[in-house]
Amino acid sequence: MTKQSSTDEQGDSQSGSARSWWLKGLALCGFLAAIGVGYYFFADQLSLKAIAEKESALQEYRQAHPVLVYVLAFGLYAMVTGLSLPGAVPLSLAYGWFFDLVPAIILVSFASTTGATIAFLVSRYLLRDIVKSKFGERLSTFEESLESEGPFYLFTLRLIPAVPFFVLNIVMGLTPIRVVTFWWVSQLGMLAGTIVYVYAGHTVPSITELAEQGASGILSRQLIIAFIVLGTFPLVVKYAMKRWKGTDARN
Template sequence: MSKALIRIALLAAVITGIVLAVLYRDQLSAEALQQWIGDAGSTGPILFFILLYAVATVVFLPGSVITLADGAIFGPVWGTLYNLTGATLGATLAFLVARYLAADWVEQRSGGLIKRLKNGVESEGWRFVAFVRLVPLFPFNALNYALGLTRIKLSHYIIASYLCMLPGGIAYTYLGYAGREAVAGGEGLIQKILLAVALLALVSFLPRLIAMFRRGPEVDATTLKQQLDSSEDLLLLDVRSAEDYIGEQGHVAGSLLIPLEQLKQRLDELSDYQERRVVTICRTDRKSAKAARILVEKGFADVHVAKMGMTDWLKCGYPVETQMPQEAKS
């Protein structure tokens, strides 16, 4: 069989699986899973949690039901092991399917923004995989296919996925276990519920923690002036209000104004700088630090904060403008 026919057959199998998953997804419930486990006997953990989780990942079935049911049936330790193994196996299968079906085609035809994003992802390698596993920027199932279109090493992808999905796997598996204990009225119920809540709180705090480590060092006024004068390919993002932008302090020529309060809604305007340097600036560095954290959490790869912002810029005697740029008026 030719390579083209194999690709067509594989694509047809994946599409068929996704269609069937959509049609029968209502039958995937915790009660149904428990019944299947009982019917499967000793092979239950392998057949209906590792393999089922893997298949569910490939065909875009939600893994949350399986994760919670796994914790309820097998407890926090074995449940976490089964969940992580199944999720990683499924993520790897989706990655390999995408790489086999379309990686060469994307390599030949990608350009512009797609090419920059692809190059940026590949340059970070396992670090990017670790980041998006710890900070869920994109839907898990779709992300696995998207990463397969890059040239990230398979071994790096698998190891980073398994290790960095561990915090979330532990938290949600334990939540399923705690839910079963709550229904059954087991001993130490309050402590188990409190631990489940604490684990979920830790997982929800991870994006902010990762953003703190991933953000680049602060840039002082002198360094920023040198970078701007040398025509470095960077975006100076001013996150003050429009009134402050043209007010007493003025603004740095060439900077882009997006007030902090509007930043999340206007991220599409910064898509060209997803993998390029961005320096945030405000009056000091309080708003700009918040803006930098938002950008890092949304996957911007090279974000810095202007140390003491316009205050230090003016102390150094550097020039400013007080008129709104023409493009901002239009």
């Protein structure tokens, strides 16, 4: 290989690297701009009070465009979770009230997982350096726990929100976990919470009542029990798995 050809290859490599950084920079700017625009236009519209003010209009639109409403609702929820905007819980409650129970659970379950996976991918391919500088210490803890516990660690964090979901999504993007694994574990792990929140919204006669009374207006004995089960279930499963592993090791 001649000196000239070696120099040309180095130049091509540097040029390709520069183009890659430019593309990542543009994509990052676009993502941040989307967050800003989404927050500016939708932050005030995602509260229960804002939704309650449009209650009649929303019901009329649903009757006129039944399929389109599901598509728009899915896109809105995925956008909110994907851009880490506040509003997932109010939307879960509102969807439970607005749609039939089972379709609402399916809608919120898949939309929330889609949004979480979008945030996961953005963190992995666009925000790696930023997230690493921000959550470096926590990242090492996540990686160690994933290595020792496997996907069950993510499953536990989905069931017990000890870490905010938006933080969990972006930090997991920097771990070696596969995208498919992140998807199905998140889908299963968030399902119980989705059912509880959607059911809570489904028990409310109207969004106006929910906005006026707050959480106290929907808390019943059944819901309180459901939240208790939701919090203790992963601990019981984890304990059972430890006992099973201990028994298996002795055998």
